[in-house]
Amino acid sequence: xxxxxxxxxxxxxxxxxxxxxxxxxxxxxxxxxxxxxxxxxxxxxxxxxxxxxxxxxxxxxxxxxxxxxxxxxxxxxxxxxxxxxxxxxxxxxxxxxxxxxxxxxxxxxxxxxxxxxxxxxxxxxxxxxxxxxxxxxxxxxxxxxxxxxxxxxxxxxxxxxxxxxxxxxxxxxxxxx
Amino acid sequence: xxxxxxxxxxxxxxxxxxxxxxxxxxxxxxxxxxxxxxxxxxxxxxxxxxxxxxxxxxxxxxxxxxxxxxxxxxxxxxxxxxxxxxxxxxxxxxxxxxxxxxxxxxxxxxxxxxxxxxxxxxxxxxxxxxxxxxxxxxxxxxxxxxxxxxxxxxxxxxxx
Numbered sequence: 001x002x003x004x005x006x007x008x009x010x011x012x013x014x015x016x017x018x019x020x021x022x023x024x025x026x027x028x029x030x031x032x033x034x035x036x037x038x039x040x041x042x043x044x045x046x047x048x049x050x051x052x053x054x055x056x057x058x059x060x061x062x063x064x065x066x067x068x069x070x071x072x073x074x075x076x077x078x079x080x081x082x083x084x085x086x087x088x089x090x091x092x093x094x095x096x097x098x099x100x101x102x103x104x105x106x107x108x109x110x111x112x113x114x115x116x117x118x119x120x121x122x123x124x125x126x127x128x129x130x131x132x133x134x135x136x137x138x139x140x141x142x143x144x145x146x147x148x149x150x151x152x153x154x155x156x157x158x159x160x161x162x163x164x165x166x167x168x169x170x171x172x173x174x175x176x177x
Numbered sequence: 178x179x180x181x182x183x184x185x186x187x188x189x190x191x192x193x194x195x196x197x198x199x200x201x202x203x204x205x206x207x208x209x210x211x212x213x214x215x216x217x218x219x220x221x222x223x224x225x226x227x228x229x230x231x232x233x234x235x236x237x238x239x240x241x242x243x244x245x246x247x248x249x250x251x252x253x254x255x256x257x258x259x260x261x262x263x264x265x266x267x268x269x270x271x272x273x274x275x276x277x278x279x280x281x282x283x284x285x286x287x288x289x290x291x292x293x294x295x296x297x298x299x300x301x302x303x304x305x306x307x308x309x310x311x312x313x314x315x316x317x318x319x320x321x322x323x324x325x326x327x328x329x330x331x332x333x334x335x336x337x
Contacts, residue, residue, distance in 0.1 A: 007218050008218050010218055010219070010222050010302065011218050011221045011222055014221075014222045014225045014226065015221075015225065017225075018225045018228075018229060021229055028229075028232040028233055031231075031232035031235065032228050032229050032232035033228075035227070035228035035229075035231050035232050036224065036225070036228040038228075039224055039227045039228050039231070040224055042180075042265075043220070043223075043224060043227075045180055046179075046180055046183065047213065047220070048187070048213075049180075049183040049184050049186065049187030049188075050183065050187075051209040051210070051212055051213045052187040052190070052191055052205070052206070052209050053183075053186065053187050053190060054208070054209055054212055055204075055205035055206055055207070055208040055209030055210075055212070056190050056191065056194050056202075056205045056209075058205065058208050059194075059201045059202075059204050059205040059208065060194065060201065060205070090179045090180075090182035090183050090186070091179050091180065091182075091183050092179075092263070092265060093294070093297055093300065094223065094263075094297065094300040094303050094304070095183070097303055097304055097306075097307045097308070098212060098216065098307065100307065100308075101307045114316070117316070118295075121294050121295050121320075122291070122294045122295055126179065126182065127179075127266040127267075130266060130267060130270055131266065131270055131290075134270040134271055134273070134274040135270060135273060135274055135277065135286070135290075136335075138334060138335050139283060139286070139287065139331060139334075139335055142330065142331045142334035142335070143287055143290065143291060143327060143331045146326070146327045146330045146331065147291065147294075147295070147327055150295070150320070150323040150324075150326075150327060153319075153323065154316060154319045154320060154323060157315075157319055158312055158315050158316055158319070161315060162311060162312055162315070166309060166311055166312070169309065170307075170308060170309050170312070173307075173309075174307070177208070177212055177215075
C-alpha cells in the first residue's frame with residue numbers, strides 16, 4: 001500500500017494542481033475537462049499496440065543479434081538501422097520511449113538508441129508525406145535535412161555529456177523491464 | 178491513420194508470434210501488461226498535463242502568437258508553444274498550412290513544427306522513467322535550442 005502511494009505521489013500532486021487550475025481559472029475549465037476525455041481516448045488507443053510490440057520484441061529478438069547489429073561495435077550498420085527503425089515507425093514520440101528501453105535491454109548502444117529516438121521524432125516517412133502535401137516540398141525537405149543533422153549532433157552531445165555511471169544505471173533499469 | 182499503422186503492425190507481429198509459439202506469445206503479453214502497468218503513474222501525469230496545456234493553447238491562441246508579422250518574438254513563441262504542446266502531425270500540419278496562407282512566416286512555422294516534433298515538455302515524466310532525469314532534460318534542452326536553428330535554416334531555404 002505504501003509502495004503504491006509512493007509510486008503515485010506524482011499523480012496525486014498533478015491531480016491536485018489540475019483541480020486548482022480548473023477551479024481558479026474557469027475560462028479554461030470546460031476545455032481542460034473535455035481534453036482529459038479526448039486525450040485519454042487517443043492516448044489509450046495508441047498505447048496497446050506499442051506495448052504489444054514491446055512484449056514481442058522482448059521475447060523474440062535475440063540479444064546477440066541485437067548486439068551484432070546495433071551494439072557498440074556495430075560500426076555504421078547500427079546508426080543506419082536505428083534511423084530506418086525510427087523512420088518507418090508510426091505514432092507519437094512517447095511511444096518510442098518504451099521501445100527504446102527494450103532495445104537498450106537487448107544491448108543496443110546509447111548512440112543508436114538516441115538516433116532511434118531522434119528519427120522517430122522527426123523523420124517518420126508517413127508524416128513526411130503529409131507534411132509535403134500541406135506545407136510544400138521545400139519546407140518539408142529542408143526541415144528534414146536540418147533535423148537529420150540535429151539528431152546526430154544531439155545524440156553525440158548527450159553521449160559525450162552523460163557520465164558512464166548514469167549510462168550503466170539506465171541499462172540496469174532497462175534490464176528490469 | 179498513424180494509430181492504424183501501429184495496430185496493423187502489432188496485429189501482424191502478434192499473429193506470426195502466435196503461429197510460432199503460443200507459450201512465447203503469452204510471455205510477451207504478460208511483459209506488455211507489466212510494462213504498461215509500470216508506466217501508468219507517469220502516463221496519468223502526462224494526460225493531465227496535456228489536457229491543461231491544450232486547454233490554454235488552443236488553435237486560436239497559437240495562431241495569435243505565431244501568425245502574420247509576429248517577427249523574432251514569434252519565432253521564440255512558436256518554439257515555446259511547440260515544446261509544451263502535444264499535437265499529432267495530422268492535426269498540426271493543416272493548422273500550420275492555414276497559418277502560412279494567412280501570412281505567417283516560414284521561420285515561425287518551422288520553429289513550431291520542429292519543436293513540436295522534437296521537444297516534449299509534457300511527456301517528460303514518461304521520458305525520464307526510461308532515460309533518467311539528466312538525459313531526458315538534456316535531450317529536450319538541446320532539441321529546443323536546435324529547433325530555433327532549424328527554423329532559421331528552413332526560413333532561409335523557403336525564402337530563396
